[in-house]
Amino acid sequence: xxxxxxxxxxxxxxxxxxxxxxxxxxxxxxxxxxxxxxxxxxxxxxxxxxxxxxxxxxxxxxxxxxxxxxxxxxxxxxxxxxxxxxxxxxxxxxxxxxxxxxxxxxxxxxxxxxxxxxxxxxxxxxxxxxxxxxxxxxxxxxxxxxxxxxxxxxxxxxxxxxxxxxxxxxxxxxxxxxxxxxxxxxxxxxxxxxxxxxxxxxxxxxxxxxxxxxxxxxxxxxxxxxxxxxxxxxxx
Amino acid sequence: xxxxxxxxxxxxxxxxxxxxxxxxxxxxxxxxxxxxxxxxxxxxxxxxxxxxxxxxxxxxxxxxxxxxxxxxxxxxxxxxxxxxxxxxxxxxxxxxxxxxxxxxxxxxxxxxxxxxxxxxxxxxxxxxxxxxxxxxxxxxxxxxxxxxxxxxxxxxxxxxxxxxxxxxxxxxxxxxxxxxxxxxxxxxxxxxxxxxxxxxxxxxxxxxxxxxxxxxxxxxxxxxxxxxxxxxxxxxxxxxxxxxxxxxxxxxxxxxxxxxxxxxxxxxxxxxxxxxxxxxxxxxxxxx
Ligand SMILES: Nc1ncnc2c1ncn2[C@@H]1O[C@H](COP(=O)(O)OP(=O)(O)O)[C@@H](O)[C@H]1O
Ligand SMILES: [Mg+2]
Numbered sequence: 001x002x003x004x005x006x007x008x009x010x011x012x013x014x015x016x017x018x019x020x021x022x023x024x025x026x027x028x029x030x031x032x033x034x035x036x037x038x039x040x041x042x043x044x045x046x047x048x049x050x051x052x053x054x055x056x057x058x059x060x061x062x063x064x065x066x067x068x069x070x071x072x073x074x075x076x077x078x079x080x081x082x083x084x085x086x087x088x089x090x091x092x093x094x095x096x097x098x099x100x101x102x103x104x105x106x107x108x109x110x111x112x113x114x115x116x117x118x119x120x121x122x123x124x125x126x127x128x129x130x131x132x133x134x135x136x137x138x139x140x141x142x143x144x145x146x147x148x149x150x151x152x153x154x155x156x157x158x159x160x161x162x163x164x165x166x167x168x169x170x171x172x173x174x175x176x177x178x179x180x181x182x183x184x185x186x187x188x189x190x191x192x193x194x195x196x197x198x199x200x201x202x203x204x205x206x207x208x209x210x211x212x213x214x215x216x217x218x219x220x221x222x223x224x225x226x227x228x229x230x231x232x233x234x235x236x
Numbered sequence: 237x238x239x240x241x242x243x244x245x246x247x248x249x250x251x252x253x254x255x256x257x258x259x260x261x262x263x264x265x266x267x268x269x270x271x272x273x274x275x276x277x278x279x280x281x282x283x284x285x286x287x288x289x290x291x292x293x294x295x296x297x298x299x300x301x302x303x304x305x306x307x308x309x310x311x312x313x314x315x316x317x318x319x320x321x322x323x324x325x326x327x328x329x330x331x332x333x334x335x336x337x338x339x340x341x342x343x344x345x346x347x348x349x350x351x352x353x354x355x356x357x358x359x360x361x362x363x364x365x366x367x368x369x370x371x372x373x374x375x376x377x378x379x380x381x382x383x384x385x386x387x388x389x390x391x392x393x394x395x396x397x398x399x400x401x402x403x404x405x406x407x408x409x410x411x412x413x414x415x416x417x418x419x420x421x422x423x424x425x426x427x428x429x430x431x432x433x434x435x436x437x438x439x440x441x442x443x444x445x446x447x448x449x450x451x452x453x454x455x456x457x458x459x460x461x462x463x464x465x466x467x468x469x470x471x472x473x474x475x476x477x478x479x480x481x482x483x484x485x486x487x488x489x490x491x492x493x494x495x496x497x498x499x500x501x502x503x504x505x506x507x508x509x510x511x512x513x514x515x516x517x518x519x520x521x522x523x524x
Contacts, residue, residue: 050416076418084416090409093402101406104399105418152418 001064003028003188004049004156009058011044018044019212021058026156031182031189033203033220035196036233041212042192043085046158049190050082051075062156077105081154085161085192087145091134095125098133098144102151110153118147121181139170143177150181156188157181163195171195175202196233200224208233243371245488251377251446253484254384258439259457260464260476261391262432268408268471269428271329272322275336277461278454279343280433281440283310285358285449286351288441292359299361303383306441311434318429326425340454347451355448358441380442387438388477391431395473400427408471466507469520478519 004026011018019041026032034042047053049060051072060067062078076082081102089098099118103111119126122143128136133144142162149157159178163171179202182189193199200206200220207217210233216223223229259281266274287306291297297305317339325332362375395401406414407424415421436457443457464483468475483503490499516522 052412052416071420071422072416073418073420076416082416084413088410088413090406090413092409093405097402097405100399100402101414101419102417104403104420148417 002026005061007059009048009060010056011048011053012056017212022214024207026188026190028188029186031191031203033199033206034190034192034209035199035206036209038194040209042209043160046160046192049158076152079155081149081152081157083145083149083159087141089133089141089144093133094130095133095144096129098148099151102148105152114151114153118150121177122147139166142166142174158190160192163193163198171198178202245492247373249485249488251381252487253481254381255439255442256460256464256484257477257480258384258387258435260461260480262435263461264465264471264473264476265428266432269404270326270425272332272336276340276343277436278458279340280310280314280436281457282347282451282454284437284440285444289358289449303441307434307438310437311430314429314433315426318426344451344454351451353451355450357448358445376445380446384442404428463503463507466510466517469517472519475517475519
C-alpha cells in the first residue's frame with residue numbers, strides 16, 4: 001500500500017472538466033514531480049487531494065483510508081500539508097502569526113519545539129517574526145508559505161508552483177531547501193511545477209500531465225534524457 | 237462655542253458612538269468573515285432589549301447580572317438560525333442576504349405576536365446624576381458608555397490575542413487557505429455569528445435603556461450599522477470604529493443645533509456622496 005493513492009480522479013467545475021481521471025501513487029519519503037504547462041490540471045489534482053476541488057469521480061486514499069468528503073482542515077489533520085500556488089500568505093498577519101495559523105492541528109504543547117525546527121530551515125523568517133507577511137519579498141513569502149504548511153508536521157507535502165515568479169538564485173535556494181526538508185523530515189512531496197527541468201532535478205519520479213491526464217510517468221533521470229519527452233512536453 | 241455647551245454635546249456623541257459601534261461591529265464582522273449581509277442584525281439588537289426586560293422585570297435579577305446574560309442568551313439563540321439557515325447558504329451572497337431579510341421579518345413579527353407593537357421603557361437601573369467639574373451627567377448614560385467601551389475593549393483583546401481570534405483574522409483574509417492550513421472555518425463562522433449577535437444584543441439592550449423598547453426597534457440600529465459600515469468600509473473593523481465615532485458625533489452636533497431632520501438628512505446625504513465617490517468606504521478596500 002502506498003502512502004497516497006489517486007484512482008481515476010476527475011475534477012469538475014460545473015461543466016469544466018479540469019482533470020479526466022488522474023491515477024497516481026506516492027510512496028513514503030519520496031518526491032514526485034507533477035509537471036505540465038499552464039492549465040494542464042496540476043493545481044486541480046493537488047486540490048482534489050486537499051478536498052478543495054469538486055471531485056466528480058474516482059478516489060483519493062491516504063494510508064489506504066479514503067479522503068473523499070473530508071473538509072480541507074480534516075485532510076490537514078490526517079497529515080497532509082499544502083503550500084498553494086501564488087503563496088497566499090496572510091498579508092495582514094505577522095510572520096509569526098502566519099506560522100501559528102499552520103499549527104492549529106498541532107497539539108499546543110508541541111508548538112514551540114516545532115517552531116524552532118521550522119525556523120532552523122528558514123533563518124530569514126526567524127529574524128523577522130513581527131514583520132507583516134504582505135511586506136516580505138516574493139522569495140520570503142514563498143518560504144513563509146512552505147514554513148506555514150510545515151508547522152502541522154505533515155507526512156505528505158503538496159507544493160504548488162514554488163518557483164513561480166522568482167529570480168533564478170532564489171529558485172535554486174528554494175530547491176535546496178525542499179531537498180533538505182524532505183530528507184530530514186522523511187517527507188513525501190508532490191511538487192507541481194511548470195518549471196519542469198528544475199522540478200525533475202529535485203524529484204526521484206516524474207509524472208507529466210497534459211490536458212487533464214497523466215501522459216507518462218517514470219524515474220526523473222530517464223524522462224529527462226528522453227528526446228521525445230523533452231520535445232513534446234518539456235519545451236526544450 | 238462655549239465649553240458649557242460643548243461638553244454635553246461631546247458626551248452625547250460619545251455615548252451614541254459607543255452604542256453604534258457595538259451594533260455595527262457585529263454587522264461588519266459577519267460580512268467580513270462570513271460574507272453575509274445580515275439584514276436581521278437589528279432584530280438581534282431588539283431581542284437583547286427584550287431579554288434584558290425579561291430578566292429585570294420578571295425575574296428581578298440585578299442589572300449587572302441581567303445585562304451580560306441577556307446578551308449571551310441572544311447570542312446562544314442565534315446559533316439556531318446560523319445552523320439551520322445560514323450554514324446552508326455560505327458562499328452565496330444573494331441567497332444568504334434574502335434569507336437574512338426573511339429572518340428579520342420573522343423575528344420582528346414574532347416580537348409583535350409575543351409583546352405587541354407598542355413601545356415600552358426598561359426599568360431604569362440608574363437614575364442619579366453625577367457631577368464632574370461643574371458638569372452634570374446622567375448616571376445611566378455614563379454606565380452605558382462604560383459598558384460599551386468595556387465590551388469593545390474585550391472584543392479587541394479577544395481578536396488580537398487569542399487563538400480563536402487569530403482564526404477569525406485568517407478567515408477574514410483568505411477563507412479557502414485558512415481551511416487548507418487546518419483551521420476549521422465552520423467553527424469560526426459559528427463563533428463569528430455568536431460574537432456578532434451578542435454584541436448587537438448588548439448594543440440593543442443599552443439602546444433600549446436610553447430610548448425605548450419595541451419589536452420594531454431593530455430597524456434603527458440596522459440603519460445606523462449600514463451607514464457606519466458604508467462610511468468605514470463593509471467588513472473593516474477599524475472602519476466600523478471610525479464610522480461609529482463620525483456618525484455619533486455628527487448626529488449629536490447636528491441634533492443639538494439643527495434638529496433631528498437635518499441630522500438624518502446630513503448623514504444620508506454623506507452616504508450617497510461617499511457611495512458615489514468612494515464606494516469601498518474610508519478604510520475599506522476596493523473589491524477585486
Ligand atoms: N475554479 C475553477 N473554475 C473553473 N475552471 C477552473 C477552475 N480552476 C481551474 N479551472 C480550469 O481547469 C483546468 C486546469 O486548471 P489547473 O488545475 O489550475 O491547471 P494548472 O495548475 O496545471 O495550471 C484549466 O482549464 C482551468 O481553466
Ligand atoms: Mg496551477
